[in-house]
Amino acid sequence: MTYTCSFCGLRPAPSIGRYLMAEGGVAICSDCVDICVETFSEARRDAAKAKTPKLRLVFPQPSQGA
């Protein structure tokens, strides 16, 4: 049985020729996996950037004239 990618609708690249399969005949090809990985890692980077509080080191000043 030949599967097609549920995302791009294409057959797997001949060089790789594999899919990730899920229940119900859902499949994703290596090219779409690459796109997903890029997209999600970018999203994670952006989210991490947005969440990172701007840290500021504060040193107690030695009291003047003591």
Ligand SMILES: [Zn+2]
């Ligand atoms: Zn695909």
